[in-house]
Amino acid sequence: MTPRCSEATRELDVSEPNDATFDIVILGGGSGGYAAALRAAQLDLSVALIEKGKLGGTCLHNGCIPTKALLHAAEIADQTRESAQFGVKAELVGIDMAGVNSYKDGVISRLYKGLQGLVGGNKNITFVAGAGKLVGPNVVEVDGKRYTGRNVILASGSYAKSLPGLEVDGERIITSDHALTLDRVPASVIVLGGGVIGVEFASVWKSFGVDVTIVEALPRLVAAEDEESSKALERAFRKRKINFKVGKPFEKVEKTENGVKLTIAGGETVEAELLLVAVGRGPNTADLGYAEQGVKLDRGYVLTDERLRTGVPNVYAVGDIVPGLQLAHRGFAQGIFVAEEIAGLNPAVIDEAGIPRVTYSDPELASVGLTEAKAKEQYGDKVKVYNYNLGGNGKSQILKTAGFVKLVRVEDGPVVGVHMVGARVGELIGEAQLIYNWEAYPAEVAQLVHAHPTQNEALGEAHLALAGKPLHAHA
Numbered sequence: 001m002t003p004r005c006s007e008a009t010r011e012l013d014v015s016e017p018n019d020a021t022f023d024i025v026i027l028g029g030g031s032g033g034y035a036a037a038l039r040a041a042q043l044d045l046s047v048a049l050i051e052k053g054k055l056g057g058t059c060l061h062n063g064c065i066p067t068k069a070l071l072h073a074a075e076i077a078d079q080t081r082e083s084a085q086f087g088v089k090a091e092l093v094g095i096d097m098a099g100v101n102s103y104k105d106g107v108i109s110r111l112y113k114g115l116q117g118l119v120g121g122n123k124n125i126t127f128v129a130g131a132g133k134l135v136g137p138n139v140v141e142v143d144g145k146r147y148t149g150r151n152v153i154l155a156s157g158s159y160a161k162s163l164p165g166l167e168v169d170g171e172r173i174i175t176s177d178h179a180l181t182l183d184r185v186p187a188s189v190i191v192l193g194g195g196v197i198g199v200e201f202a203s204v205w206k207s208f209g210v211d212v213t214i215v216e217a218l219p220r221l222v223a224a225e226d227e228e229s230s231k232a233l234e235r236a237f238r239k240r241k242i243n244f245k246v247g248k249p250f251e252k253v254e255k256t257e258n259g260v261k262l263t264i265a266g267g268e269t270v271e272a273e274l275l276l277v278a279v280g281r282g283p284n285t286a287d288l289g290y291a292e293q294g295v296k297l298d299r300g301y302v303l304t305d306e307r308l309r310t311g312v313p314n315v316y317a318v319g320d321i322v323p324g325l326q327l328a329h330r331g332f333a334q335g336i337f338v339a340e341e342i343a344g345l346n347p348a349v350i351d352e353a354g355i356p357r358v359t360y361s362d363p364e365l366a367s368v369g370l371t372e373a374k375a376k377e378q379y380g381d382k383v384k385v386y387n388y389n390l391g392g393n394g395k396s397q398i399l400k401t402a403g404f405v406k407l408v409r410v411e412d413g414p415v416v417g418v419h420m421v422g423a424r425v426g427e428l429i430g431e432a433q434l435i436y437n438w439e440a441y442p443a444e445v446a447q448l449v450h451a452h453p454t455q456n457e458a459l460g461e462a463h464l465a466l467a468g469k470p471l472h473a474h475a
Helices: 031-042 056-061 066-081 097-120 196-207 229-241 326-344 372-382 394-399 426-439 444-445 456-465
Strands: 021-029 047-051 125-129 134-136 137-144 145-154 158-160 186-192 211-216 243-246 250-255 260-264 269-272 274-277 281-283 313-316 357-359 362-368 383-389 404-410 415-422
Touching: 021 031, 021 097, 021 137, 021 196, 021 326, 031 047, 031 056, 031 125, 031 145, 047 145, 047 326, 056 066, 066 196, 097 125, 097 196, 125 260, 125 326, 134 145, 137 362, 145 274, 145 404, 186 196, 186 269, 186 404, 196 211, 196 229, 211 269, 229 243, 229 372, 229 404, 229 415, 243 456, 250 362, 250 372, 281 383, 313 326, 326 456, 362 426, 372 404, 383 456, 394 456, 404 456, 415 426, 426 456
Parallel strands: 021 047, 021 145, 047 125, 145 313, 186 211, 186 274, 211 243
Antiparallel strands: 134 137, 137 145, 158 281, 250 260, 260 269, 357 362, 362 415, 383 404, 404 415
């Protein structure tokens, strides 16, 4: 039988058979899971969407949305503190964390209600609240009830990782989950991990007046980004007096009378009120029955082919449990892809390098495509690079931001990488991803008219220069 629910947010009634069958059973209601459900429902497929927490998953409740709300509050704090340079007299009297959290939670609540309405109002989606487990190649069990899918999508998301010997207590040693619900502004924080999560929280706390030190085992902050972007962020953080120590692996942590003491490579110690463990996120795949049903795992990640198929027939995986970028929009795109794949639409394979990446610190980093180093590995001496400084961009001067737009191209070929640093450059990534994904040549972008005065002009100017006709820049 294929259930068609008039009230899609209800669970299946107890009176319904234990072997209810759907076109798709989805385990996980985060970005990847709910996107798959909505797209499949549009294609008139019946869906059981299973989620043990809140619909929307990590991104909506413990990741993208709440962190960006905090970052916007931090931006307001900085603008208030620095308002005199714009001729505006204002005074920052303090940070009201209750007010900040109320603002943040209000944003989440509105988006959550909207998502509930989308899923709940869809006759093709049955929402099942509870912890699911894969108990057969095409069967998910929730609280003793079984949901059979002609196809199954694994979308169980991720969790905040720690390190061996580092016990998170939620009080002095915390993860990003705890950091999002702090009811006070700490005096000092050590951020263990200089990736996206670490630098974003460091940026927030510094704006709130906290003494911050980042400790990173790799040689530079946000090491996955282009090296020039990393160095630009490090310069900006030095200017903001955000301390950081790179190339310094963690050795041990001790609790002190007033906080924590972290020992890093070489015996150096750093003390603070709190330690934020920001060493990345791990895949939520343990104890969910995946391996028992023949799904192949590597360090907990589900292995798939380029069409996101596991080795088990009609079982797919999307989002953070699939090796690669752990980004909500990646999971969202993968969810849509798999729904269309199941429906027989044969969608184009997702190019991982074509997925935009943004770090929402101050300054922001935004990128798409290959770094200069990766491009040289792939194309050798055919790689050409151009760096356009935002000092020549009018809107950037109005905003008083520094940074650049860096283009990486293949000689006599397309642009294969775009890397940007500066305030609000995350809003420019839309055009940048079109340039990369449509394999645009510099001359093709150069002929487009970019509005003035906008930061978007910086992309136009950079392409003009790379096309051999620089105007507000030196070739």
